Amino acid sequence: MNIVALFKLVPDLVEELEIDGNGTALNMDFLRLIINEFDDHAIEQAILLKERGGAQVSILGPDIEGVEDVLYTAASKGADRLIKLTGDFQGKANNHAMARAVTSALKELQPDLILTGVQANTDLDGSLGPLLAEYLDMPYVGYVSGVKVADGKVITRKEYPGGLVAEMEIKLPAVLGIQAAEQPPRYIAVAKVRQAMKTATIEVRTLAESDLSGGSTIRRMFKPEAGTRAEMIEGSAEEVTTRLLDIFKEIGVL
Amino acid sequence: MMPYDAVKSILVLIALLASFGVFGWRCYLALQGLRRGQSTPAFGGWGERIKGLIVYVAAQLRLFRFKAPGIAHFFVFWGFLTLSLTILQAILEGLLAYTNPHFVLPLIGNFGPLALLQDLFILCVALAILYDLYLRLIVNPERYKGSHKSQGLMVLMFIFTIMLTLAVTNGIRINLNDDLLQRYRPVSTLIGGLFAGLNPATQTIIEETAYWIHLGVVLLFLTELPEGKHFHIVTSIPAILLRNLEPRGRLPAAPEFEGQVGVKQVEQFRWRQMLDFYTCTECGRCQDMCPAFASGEPLSPKLLMMSLRDHLKDYSSASLPTRSLIGDAVAPSTLWACTTCYACDQECPLFIERIPLIVDMRRYLVNEGEVDALLQKTLANLGRYGNSFGQSERMRAKWTQPIQPVIKDARKEAVEYLWFVGDYASYHVMFSDITRKTAQVFQKADLDFGILYDAERNAGNDIRRVGEEGLFESLAEKNSAAMDKCKYNTIITTDPHTYNTLKNEYPANGNHHAVLHYTELLDQLIASGKLQFNKKLGYKVTYHDPCYLGRYNGIYDAPRRVIRALGCELIEMPRHGDRAFCCGAGGGKIWMEEQPEVKERPAESRVREAAGMSGISTLVTTCPKDLVMFRDAVKTAGLEGKIVVKDLIELVSEALELCKETVREQM
Numbered sequence: 063m064n065i066v067a068l069f070k071l072v073p074d075l076v077e078e079l080e081i082d083g084n085g086t087a088l089n090m091d092f093l094r095l096i097i098n099e100f101d102d103h104a105i106e107q108a109i110l111l112k113e114r115g116g117a118q119v120s121i122l123g124p125d126i127e128g129v130e131d132v133l134y135t136a137a138s139k140g141a142d143r144l145i146k147l148t149g150d151f152q153g154k155a156n157n158h159a160m161a162r163a164v165t166s167a168l169k170e171l172q173p174d175l176i177l178t179g180v181q182a183n184t185d186l187d188g189s190l191g192p193l194l195a196e197y198l199d200m201p202y203v204g205y206v207s208g209v210k211v212a213d214g215k216v217i218t219r220k221e222y223p224g225g226l227v228a229e230m231e232i233k234l235p236a237v238l239g240i241q242a243a244e245q246p247p248r249y250i251a252v253a254k255v256r257q258a259m260k261t262a263t264i265e266v267r268t269l270a271e272s273d274l275s276g277g278s279t280i281r282r283m284f285k286p287e288a289g290t291r292a293e294m295i296e297g298s299a300e301e302v303t304t305r306l307l308d309i310f311k312e313i314g315v316l
Numbered sequence: 317m318m319p320y321d322a323v324k325s326i327l328v329l330i331a332l333l334a335s336f337g338v339f340g341w342r343c344y345l346a347l348q349g350l351r352r353g354q355s356t357p358a359f360g361g362w363g364e365r366i367k368g369l370i371v372y373v374a375a376q377l378r379l380f381r382f383k384a385p386g387i388a389h390f391f392v393f394w395g396f397l398t399l400s401l402t403i404l405q406a407i408l409e410g411l412l413a414y415t416n417p418h419f420v421l422p423l424i425g426n427f428g429p430l431a432l433l434q435d436l437f438i439l440c441v442a443l444a445i446l447y448d449l450y451l452r453l454i455v456n457p458e459r460y461k462g463s464h465k466s467q468g469l470m471v472l473m474f475i476f477t478i479m480l481t482l483a484v485t486n487g488i489r490i491n492l493n494d495d496l497l498q499r500y501r502p503v504s505t506l507i508g509g510l511f512a513g514l515n516p517a518t519q520t521i522i523e524e525t526a527y528w529i530h531l532g533v534v535l536l537f538l539t540e541l542p543e544g545k546h547f548h549i550v551t552s553i554p555a556i557l558l559r560n561l562e563p564r565g566r567l568p569a570a571p572e573f574e575g576q577v578g579v580k581q582v583e584q585f586r587w588r589q590m591l592d593f594y595t596c597t598e599c600g601r602c603q604d605m606c607p608a609f610a611s612g613e614p615l616s617p618k619l620l621m622m623s624l625r626d627h628l629k630d631y632s633s634a635s636l637p638t639r640s641l642i643g644d645a646v647a648p649s650t651l652w653a654c655t656t657c658y659a660c661d662q663e664c665p666l667f668i669e670r671i672p673l674i675v676d677m678r679r680y681l682v683n684e685g686e687v688d689a690l691l692q693k694t695l696a697n698l699g700r701y702g703n704s705f706g707q708s709e710r711m712r713a714k715w716t717q718p719i720q721p722v723i724k725d726a727r728k729e730a731v732e733y734l735w736f737v738g739d740y741a742s743y744h745v746m747f748s749d750i751t752r753k754t755a756q757v758f759q760k761a762d763l764d765f766g767i768l769y770d771a772e773r774n775a776g777n778d779i780r781r782v783g784e785e786g787l788f789e790s791l792a793e794k795n796s797a798a799m800d801k802c803k804y805n806t807i808i809t810t811d812p813h814t815y816n817t818l819k820n821e822y823p824a825n826g827n828h829h830a831v832l833h834y835t836e837l838l839d840q841l842i843a844s845g846k847l848q849f850n851k852k853l854g855y856k857v858t859y860h861d862p863c864y865l866g867r868y869n870g871i872y873d874a875p876r877r878v879i880r881a882l883g884c885e886l887i888e889m890p891r892h893g894d895r896a897f898c899c900g901a902g903g904g905k906i907w908m909e910e911q912p913e914v915k916e917r918p919a920e921s922r923v924r925e926a927a928g929m930s931g932i933s934t935l936v937t938t939c940p941k942d943l944v945m946f947r948d949a950v951k952t953a954g955l956e957g958k959i960v961v962k963d964l965i966e967l968v969s970e971a972l973e974l975c976k977e978t979v980r981e982q983m
């Protein structure tokens with residue numbers, strides 16, 4: 063079984079975000095990138111599947127700062143192939159472009175299962191999973207928090223609001239948007255990553271020119287602007303409710 | 317029929333051969349495990365080692381830390397040495413009973429003062445044993461819990477019997493005028509007096525019986541030696557001779573076995589470490605001092621040594637080990653409970669060191685990714701941002717913002733002192749104000765100092781002790797690279813943990829600059845008159861010795877001198893100096909999830925101790941982690957209003973009457 067986990071690097075929110083001069087994108091100069099948390103879970107889930115039933119796990123990510131760390135860490139977890147994708151990922155690239163561009167690299171790997179994080183904080187034009195599924199012509203299930211493999215199929219576990227859980231059976235090959243791996247991503251000691259750096263090799267695939275069509279156009283990007291100040295309602299429960307009712311009436315929702 | 321004396325000679329010979337045979341065989345079996353151990357670096361410093369034998373074996377210095385038991389042991393030990401000659405006499409006179417019936421040891425056998433000494437020791441040892449019996453049976457202190465009680469009692473009975481039978485033999489010989497040195501044996505004379513009324517033939521029978529019991533018990537004891545805690549009689553001498561002479565604060569490098577880091581199997585320990593397993597006397601002094609044990613965590617430093625010994629014995633006798641070291645013999649929760657405070661190793665009369673053992677096993681767990689969620693998150697933060705707070709390194713020097721004049725950037729200009737501020741002092745909200753005060757004090761003393769700004773990383777002391785050796789190395793490399801680019805003479809640190817690793821472990825990275833804790837620097841500045849206080853504070857305070865400052869690096873006096881120079885009266889807590897009770901934060905504990913077993917957190921126990929002293933208003937610390945732990949503990953223990961926790965620098969700043977803008981009351 064061939065499993066491919068695809069990851070994105072997203073701005074690390076530990077650093078303060080800044081908008082660039084044009085006011086339509088983040089200023090990349092001060093950004094630090096970190097693996098999208100959901101993608102980290104996707105990688106973990108791929109490794110768990112390998113440990114449980116055997117598989118060949120390939121990890122793919124865009125060739126930008128930080129990619130090697132993620133790849134070598136994945137190798138220490140047990141990933142078999144590490145691939146970085148060179149192409150235009152800065153600035154305007156969107157998920158539509160990304161999904162289209164990686165299609166051929168993915169096809170070449172002949173995956174039975176493609177795992178990717180269900181969402182990322184840079185998903186301005188929808189999440190990557192469904193787009194990939196479309197271009198690869200495969201089924202897609204998102205918000206997955208558990209995967210079982212059973213000959214030619216997978217059974218996914220998906221949680222709905224209100225405590226409902228659904229199990230869905232999907233024919234392979236398929237794309238899954240991972241919300242959470244069955245176990246939180248494991249700790250990889252620095253010595254192990256260093257060892258992987260010495261032994262593992264990273265393959266490189268060059269992606270086609272990006273085609274941005276289908277994505278959204280950003281007119282203005284800005285930090286939340288302070289609105290009118292919130293009103294604190296004080297008093298007994300009864301007074302607070304009366305005041306609330308008045309407000310609701312005032313703004314016309316009651 | 318063969319005469320009795322001939323039979324006696326033959327029987328003694330057989331008994332000797334048998335008991336020494338059993339003893340030798342058992343020693344061989346017991347020490348078999350050692351042969352599987354890893355090699356140990358060569359032992360240097362023989363002068364120091366021999367001195368150790370005199371101070372710690374002959375004078376038994378560490379044992380007196382527990383006074384009465386120490387004195388009792390001193391007498392038993394010296395009694396054993398002096399009376400070993402009487403044992404030799406007993407063996408030889410038995411062997412030679414037929415050929416040389418009135419044998420006495422040449423020279424010493426006729427030396428009156430020695431006879432007197434031996435006679436007095438019979439009494440002293442017997443009294444010491446009675447005290448030990450009282451201790452074990454009546455007092456039965458907590459520290460004996462889990463030790464082999466019946467074995468301990470059996471050996472006490474052995475020794476008592478040996479003393480009694482010796483006195484009886486000697487006494488009857490005196491009665492029968494058979495002893496040339498009788499006037500040198502008052503104790504034996506007294507015991508002999510009990511039998512004086514019996515007829516000589518009966519007395520001879522009693523004497524012979526006592527002789528046989530004496531020799532029998534001596535030889536039985538010999539065969540029992542390698543079987544338990546009393547093996548220390550044999551192993552303590554090599555253990556003390558070959559004790560670790562490296563600085564305490566320098567952990568040995570992580571052992572590696574084909575891609576495995578740390579120790580997974582008992583045979584991966586060094587043979588020298590294994591020797592300690594056999595040397596432990598189960599006295600429990602270590603356990604008595606252990607903050608993890610006291611707080612109810614599943615760690616007893618004594619039981620840890622005992623389980624390692626049992627495990628090694630099983631391991632070396634079975635062809636296929638069935639129990640795992642980590643998991644079966646030692647629970648991971650036991651390993652994670654240790655704060656690496658060094659209280660146990662400080663106390664052990666036999667210089668047994670278990671922190672390196674614990675860390676080696678932790679190293680294995682960390683490398684296998686077996687860490688709790690909080691620790692995992694912290695390690696990830698440390699790996700990514702170089703601090704345990706998960707904040708950007710760009711924020712590291714944010715605390716400096718209000719300070720005027722601006723603190724020098726040591727990367728850009730030469731300074732006399734490079735101040736390694738440390739994570740807690742840089743990032744912790746509770747501490748940044750105190751860090752600013754430290755800077756103000758340095759400025760007031762006209763100190764030429766600078767900091768590394770955002771090039772500083774966590775120094776890695778506790779990362780190393782958590783077992784993340786690779787991360788420690790990578791941070792140490794980054795810090796060393798940053799410091800190498802600076803021009804400075806001396807490093808100052810706020811944090812004792814940082815101090816320890818910079819001083820003791822960074823030299824491996826080629827950094828050989830002098831390192832001072834800020835309390836040492838203050839002490840120097842006061843002594844040289846560069847720092848003078850306008851105001852005498854007049855507070856009555858007590859002082860907590862941080863583990864990594866006191867026990868690890870022996871800095872006890874400098875902070876105390878500073879406290880006194882401030883015009884404060886210092887009253888010591890019951891547990892102070894090298895017996896200071898750890899706050900519970902060290903060894904990475906501050907980054908781990910709290911265990912449900914915890915009855916009383918070490919920090920709470922400590923602030924209660926301080927608050928329980930009459931007239932004390934302030935608990936002074938010199939470690940940022942202590943301050944954070946204790947202020948928190950004052951709240952959780954409900955002691956607000958009873959005791960205030962302050963860093964020493966706050967008092968210094970107050971005595972200097974430094975400007976108040978950045979000075980906010982922290983309680």
Ligand code: SF4
Nearest residue numbers: 606654655657658660
């Ligand atoms: S170092 Fe401290 S916490 Fe660890 S075992 Fe020894 S006394 Fe207990």
Ligand code: SF4
Nearest residue numbers: 596597599600602664
């Ligand atoms: S390790 Fe040392 S202090 Fe602890 S029980 Fe053994 S001999 Fe006593």
